[in-house]
Amino acid sequence: MTSHKDYIVIDGKKIGSAYKPYIIAELSANHNGDLTAALATIEAAAQAGADAIKIQTYTPETMTIKSDKEDFQVRGGLWDGYQLYDLYEWAHTPFEWHEALFKKAKEVGITLFSTPFDETAVELLESLQTPAYKIASFEMTDLPLIKRVAQTGKPMIISTGMANVSEIEEAIATAKSNGCNDLVVLHCISAYPAPYDQANLATIADISERFDVLSGLSDHTLGTVASVSAIALGACLIEKHFILDRNLKGPDSEFSIEPDELARLVTETQAAHQAIGHAGYERKPAEESSIKFRRSIYFVKDLAKGEEISTEHIRRIRPGYGLAPKYFEQLIGKKVNKTIERGSPVSWQDIDGHEL
Structure with missing residues (x-):
């Protein structure tokens, strides 16, 4: 039996196994550098019934340096041939957009928060009164960043892509020892898209038991099957990349879902949650x-x-x-x-x- 809190609260909504699944639409780079598209995506996520939409807060300079050295070139995968700096230049959500994005989310009634990638991002998000923070899989080993985010006292969501047990333990310990009392840890496979035969959704329940936390899924598989299945395995939160139209293309378009799919995800995860119920043999x-x-x-x-x-x-x-x-x-x-x-x-x- 775990002894962690039964739920956490983000922007007035309770998140836990007793409550309907909390669905986060990940905007990420799916605005393709167009503020109008970003605003429209926020509105579409709200209309589809998502609980939250998440952005990413960084600049190319806070992610890497511009360099022609081999270390800074992407080889293989979705972004093969890119220099890291150029990839982040393409994908980033400008700091100057953030205020308009938060305002739009409030107007359409959806929660917006972000993944910060360094301390300057945290300062910006604090100034905009973000209700929560997400730590990306690739930053999960950046314990100074986790410490700074935890010190805000806001709820935190941490993705565990690529991480081993000791790295997850360190991240959780750092968050908790620096003031984070509301934490959800997400199972995640950092492959884009992630193959079903490596999704290992059984890890969701193990995370909850092993680390004494609420657990969920950051889903990079294609479609919605893994996300719906995750609910039956104990996930209380699902994060899924979201785009207005995959034909727009972009850094994350290949593994993102469209508005009709997001609406279906919301409906089907709620239905899966209702269907679990409790063990019993009384006549229904x-x-x-x-x-x-x-x-x-x-x-x-x-x-x-x-x-x-x-x-x-x-x-x-x-x-x-x-x-x-x-x-x-x-x-x-x-x-x-x-x-x-x-x-x-x-x-x-x-x-x-x-x-x-």
Whole structure:
């Protein structure tokens, strides 16, 4: 049994296994450098029913340096051939946009928060009164950054892509020892897209048990199957990259979902959460109307008062208004105490000498 808090609260919404799944639409680089597109994406996320939309707060300079050295070139994968600086130049969300993005989110009724990548990003987000922070998988080992974010006292979400057990332990310990009391740790596979056969969703429950925290999923697989499955495995929060239209292309477009998919994700994760329920064998209200279609024992021939019941007189058939089938053999040889009409359900009141 874990002893962690049953839920955390972000912007007035409770997040935990007892509550509907908290869905974060990750805007990331899907604005393609266009503020209008960023604002439209925020609105679309709200319309699709997401609880939050998340941005990323960095500049190319806070991520890396401009260099032609081999270390700074991307080889293989989705961004093959890019220099790191140029990739971040393409993908970043300018600091000067942030105020407008927060304002738009408030207007359309969706929570907005961000992933900071260095201390200057934290200062900006604090000035805009962000309600929470996300630590990206690639920054999970940046303990000074985690320390600074934890010191704000705001809820934190930490992704664990690529991390081993000791690295996750260090990140959680750093967050908790520096003032973070509200924490969700996300299972994550840092591959874009992540293959289903490596998704390892069973890790979600293990994170919760092993590290005594709430757990969720940062999902980079294609589609929504992994996210919906994650709810059944204990995820209380799902993060998914979101774009207005994959045809717009961009750094993250290939593994992002569109508005109709996000709406379906919201609906299906809620349905999965409802369907889990609790272990129990009591008859459910929805089953009550089906009881009459069980088999029971019926008279299938007319009988005169005092006549002895044989196997020709009774059968186990539907509907279920007669005695239960388990009494069939017990009835053979008994006498009826009144005239019986074919098609009548068998009742102990019909049987001679039976004590009710």
